[in-house]
Amino acid sequence: MKTIFNLFAICLLLIAFNSKIAAQEWSNEQEDVWKSVEAYWDLAAKGDLDGFTSYFHESFVGWNYGAPVTSSKSSREKLIRFFAPQNKTLFYTITPVGIWVKGDFAFVDYHYMEVTEDKDGKRDTNVGRWTDILIKDGDRWVMIGDHGGRTNSDN
Amino acid sequence: MKALFMSFTFFAFVFSSTLLFAQITPPSVEEEVIAITYAQWKANMEKNTAESNKILADDYTEFNGGFATRVDGKILNSRFGEAFDKGSGQVIAAEMLNPKVQVYGDVAILTYNYAGVNQSKDGAIENIKAKSTRVYVKMNGTWKLVHANFGFDPSNN
Numbered sequence: 001m002k003t004i005f006n007l008f009a010i011c012l013l014l015i016a017f018n019s020k021i022a023a024q025e026w027s028n029e030q031e032d033v034w035k036s037v038e039a040y041w042d043l044a045a046k047g048d049l050d051g052f053t054s055y056f057h058e059s060f061v062g063w064n065y066g067a068p069v070t071s072s073k074s075s076r077e078k079l080i081r082f083f084a085p086q087n088k089t090l091f092y093t094i095t096p097v098g099i100w101v102k103g104d105f106a107f108v109d110y111h112y113m114e115v116t117e118d119k120d121g122k123r124d125t126n127v128g129r130w131t132d133i134l135i136k137d138g139d140r141w142v143m144i145g146d147h148g149g150r151t152n153s154d155n
Numbered sequence: 156m157k158a159l160f161m162s163f164t165f166f167a168f169v170f171s172s173t174l175l176f177a178q179i180t181p182p183s184v185e186e187e188v189i190a191i192t193y194a195q196w197k198a199n200m201e202k203n204t205a206e207s208n209k210i211l212a213d214d215y216t217e218f219n220g221g222f223a224t225r226v227d228g229k230i231l232n233s234r235f236g237e238a239f240d241k242g243s244g245q246v247i248a249a250e251m252l253n254p255k256v257q258v259y260g261d262v263a264i265l266t267y268n269y270a271g272v273n274q275s276k277d278g279a280i281e282n283i284k285a286k287s288t289r290v291y292v293k294m295n296g297t298w299k300l301v302h303a304n305f306g307f308d309p310s311n312n
Contacts, residue, residue, distance in 0.1 A: 059257055061255055061257055061264070061266055063266060063286055063288055063304075063306070065286075065306050065307075065309070066309050067309065068268075068286075068308065068309055068310065069253060069268070070253070070255060070266050097224065097225050098216055098225060098227070100214070100216070100301065100302065102261075102262070102292060104259075105259060105260075105262045107290055107301075107302055109216065109218060109225050109302075111224075129218060131218060131288065131302065131304040133264060133288075133290060135259060144257060144259070144264070145257065145264050145266070145288065147218075147266075147286075147288040147304040147306065148218070148304065148306075151223070
């Protein structure tokens with residue numbers, strides 16, 4: 001019962017937060033950066049791991065809150081290819097709190113909420129935040145770094 | 156004898172050139188951003204908030220383990236810094252482990268494991284572990300911190 005109440009509270013907070021963010025206006029260049037973030041989240045949610053990992057630059061250095069040390073592109077890819085097929089994303093929202101752009105360089109801070117289901121049908125609601133650091137690569141933005149992850153405890 | 160003198164002259168020249176080179180070689184970007192981070196920590200240890208905040212850009216933003224949402228702006232972050240400095244505890248060691256610096260022109264990303272030691276007013280010692288990502292941008296010839304993400308080390312849990 002407590003878990004259901006907590007999830008309900010989190011959802012209400014996210015909806016309130018989304019409404020506030022929706023009122024925020026982004027410049028064209030900020031929207032362009034955000035489009036790439038939405039694109040790779042969509043690829044990850046669909047299970048298109050080739051598409052998703054193509055958004056990691058060769059020089060990528062990333063940090064998940066749960067990891068003691070940073071990961072390179074290859075080590076992150078290894079983790080993604082092992083863990084992602086074990087869960088299916090049923091639903092997610094990503095909400096930007098800041099998009100900073102300077103020329104071909106940008107970073108985005110955002111909160112996320114994701115509901116996943118494992119092979120046994122067990123659902124998990126994962127809430128967290130990320131800083132994604134991006135560089136322009138042709139007509140899209142790719143990650144040169146990230147830092148974040150889950151902030152609620154495992155259910 | 157002449158050969159010995161020539162050899163001595165040659166080695167003296169090489170040695171002095173090496174010294175001269177070492178003196179005039181500017182620090183690399185990697186060295187610069189690590190040095191200004193240590194300088195900020197030194198100011199923190201001295202509870203000198205103004206000096207500590209010198210490296211912050213006006214539009215500095217921060218994710219940290221203390222708050223669920225982002226802390227925006229140099230002014231707001233400085234207020235938290237000042238409040239923290241009013242505590243009776245003291246940072247007595249601040250070190251950077253496994254530092255990595257990625258450089259993209261006027262942008263540098265510094266990641267590291269923070270290892271510090273705090274001392275309470277009654278002398279108790281506490282190890283502080285964290286994981287940090289800092290984004291520096293060169294503005295008017297000076298490296299400024301535009302964003303940081305400070306997370307607790309998972310072994311704290």
